[in-house]
Amino acid sequence: MSATLDPRAIEREIGMIRERESNPYSSGIKTNLFNLVILAGSGDEADAAAPALQHLLGRRPARIITLERGHAHEVQAAVSGRCFPDTHSRGVCFEEIRISGSAGADIGAWAPLLIRDIPVYTWAVGRVTAETLAPLREAAEYIDKLIVDSAAATAVEAGLETMRALRALRIASRRSIAVSDLAWRRTAALRVQAARACDPPEARSRLASIREVSAEGLAPAEAAHVVLWLAARLGWTPAGGGQTGPTALPQFRDAAGRPVRLSAGDGEQGGPEQQRVMRATLGFDAGEPLSVSASPPSDGEILLAEVDSLRQDPLLEDVLGLAGKLP
C-alpha cells in the first residue's frame, strides 16, 4: 500500500505561498469564500476551465482543487497561488491544488484538502454522464452544488442524458446538492427576452396558441433547455416521435393536446470570445411570429454568479424533471 497524497504537506506549501505573496504593509491575504472542485477527465479538459476561472480571479478568493482523472493510477499534486495583479488586490486569491492520476479523484484523496465551514462547489467539466457522476454519490455529503455543462455534448440526446444524470444525482442526494448547468444559464437572457416580449396582455393571450418554436444560434443542449422551459411553463406534455439526428428536439403537445413543431437550426455558435446571438422564434395559430434574441454571458460570468449562490433554481429543477419524463 502506498500513500497517495499528503494533505499536511500540501497545506504547508500553501501556507508558505500565502506568507511569501502577502503584502508586508497589510495582510493582503484574502478570506476564502468557497472551495471549487473541478472534475476533469484529462489535463486538456482541466485546461479548458481556465478562461472561466480567470474571470473569478481577483473577484472571489477561493481554494480551487482540480482533479485530473486521466489514465495513470499514480497520483501527483501541484500547489500554486494566484491573484489579480494589481497592488490593491495583492495577496493570494486562489489557492490551487492540481491533482492528477485516477486515484486522486477518490473522495478520500481530496476531501481532506477542502477548507471546512465554507461551501464546496463542484464543477464537472466536459461531457457528463451518469457514469461520470457516479463517484460523486459517495462524495455527496461534501458537495453543496454541482455545476455541469450539458452543451459539452454535441447532440440533443446526449445533452438530455446529462440532464437526467444531474437530476438523478440530486434525487440521490435527497436534494442536498443543488445542481446547475452552464448551458441552462447561457439561455437565461433569451428566456428573459421571451418573457418580456410575452408580457403585454395581448401577447399573453397568444401563449396558448403557440404552434411552432424554432431556435437558432444555440448549442443542441441549449435549444433543448429553451424548449423544455417553454414546455414546463406552458403545461406541454411529451409527444414522442418526430425527427431524429443530433439537433432533433424532443416533441411536445400543448395544453390542449395539439402538436407543437420544435426545431433547432445549426446557427453559428461561435466561441467564447465572440458575441454569439441566440434567437428563438415563436409561431402562433394566427398573426405574426414573435422573435427574440440575446447574447449569452461568458462562462466566467456564469461561474461567478453560480459561486455566489447555493440556491437551487426551481425552473431548472422543473426542466430536469421534464427531461426525466421524456420517452
Next chain:
Amino acid sequence: MQENPLAAGLGLPREPPPLSLVIFGASGDLTRRKLIPALFSLHMKGSAARMLITGFARRDWTTETFRARVRAMLDAEDAPAAPAAEKDAFAARVQFVRSSFEDREGYAALGAIAPDCPNRLFYLATPPDAYQSIAEHIREAGLSDQSRGYSRIIVEKPLGRDLASARALNESFASGFPEHQIYRIDHYLGKETVQNIMLLRFGNEIFEPVWNNRYVDHVQITMAETIGVEARGRYYEGAGALRDMIQNHMLQLLSLVAMEPPVDLDPDSVRDEKVKVLKSIKPIRADGVAAETVRAQYAAGIAEGTEVPGYRQEPDVAPDSSTETYAALRVSLDSWRWAGVPFLLRTGKRLSRRATEISVHFKRPPLNLFGGRARFSAQPNVLVLRIQPREGITLGFNAKIPGYASDMRTVAMDFAYGSAFAEDLPEAYERLLLDAMVGDSTLFMRKDEVDSAWQFVTGILEGWAEEGAAALSFYGAGSSGPEEASRLLASEERRWRRL
C-alpha cells in the same frame, strides 16, 4: 389579467422604462463628480439604454458644449476605465437646454425635447432655494403629469434649515408633485455598507436577540472627517455640523440601527419603521442642550501631518464665526427596545482620522468570574459596523491567553468587504438613480422622516441659540475632538471609540 407564465421564477432584472432625465444645475459640481459618472456606469451595464439625458442650466452652453464637457468628465483621472467608443456613445445621447430656472421657455423646450416619452425624471442638483420655482414651472409646463407614465423629482439635501423651512419646502413641492413622486436623496443610504445594516440585523439570527436594552450598554455613531470646509465655507457658515451631517446622514444611520423589523421590504414598510425611531427620540430642548450636546469648532493645528488653519481662518468664513464644525449628542429613544440605552452621535471636521462607523457596545457579563487575577480585565463586547473606509464588520470578544492562568484579552473577528469580495462596491448615486428610475423609493427619505428629523434637530438649534456663542468649545485640528465630548458618556466605564 391573465398571468405571464414565462415570467415566473425568472427574477426579471430591473430595467428602467424609456425615460427622459433632466438634470437641473447641470453645470455644477454634483453633476460632474457624481451624476454623470453614475449615469455612465448605468449605461455601461445596459440599464440606461432607453434614457435621454438633458442638462438644464443658465450657463452659456450649447448641446455640443455640454457633450464635450460630459466627454471630458468621463476622461477624468479618477473616472473608471471604459472604451472610448462607449464614452462617445454616451456623450452623444446628452442634450442641453440653456435657461434660467424661472424662464417658462426653458421648460417649454424641455417638453419639446421628448414629447412622446411617457416617463420623466427631474434631478434638482441646484441650491434648495431654487426647488420651489423649478417644481412650479415643471407643473405649469404640464411635465409633472402622470397620465401616460411617471413624473418624478429627485431633490438633494439640505432639505430646509429648520423645521419651519423644511415644511415650507415640502409644501412647495406638493402642488406639482404628490409625495409618491418625490425622491429625497441621502446618498449615504445608497452605500452598500449602510444597506448591509438591515441585512446584518434581520438576515442573521444571532444578532437580533441581543439587539436591545437588556444586552446593549450604548451605541456610538461616528462620522469623522479629516478635511476642513475647503471651498464650502459660505455654505457651511449657514449650516454647521448638526444640519450638515446629523439631521440627515446620522439620523438615518440611527434609524436603521434602532428600527424594528419591517413586515416586508415594501418601501413604505421599511420607512414606517424608520419614522417610528425618529419619532421616539426624546427631544433635547433648551434646558437640555448643555447636558446632552457638545458643539465645537476646529482651531489651527496639524492634520494628517500638515499645518492647517483654524475654521475662522478658512475662506468665506467670518473671523468670529460661531458655526460648529463638530457636534456630539447623547440621544435617548423612548421605545420598549431601547429605553435606557444612550445613542452617542459625533461628527466633526479636521479630526485625526476619517471614519464612519456604528459601534454597538454590549454590557459586561453579569458575573465577573475572571476579574480578580486576570492581567486584562474582561472588556465589553463591541460590534463595529464600518461604513467607510475599509468597509466591514468587527466583533471584539475576550479569549484566554495561552498558559496556566485564566488570563484573557480582547481579540477581534474581522470581516472586510475588500478581503471577501475583491471588487469595487457600486457607487451610491448609481444605485439610487436606478432605484428612482424603476420607482423603488426604499432608500429615499419620506416627508415624515425629514419632518421628524428636523423636529428633533430644531429643538437643539433653538437651545444653542439661547445658549449663545459662549458655549462653543474648540479643538485642535488633527485631534479627536473637544474634551467636553467625554461628558456625554455619563459613565467612567464608557469611552468614545478611538479614532
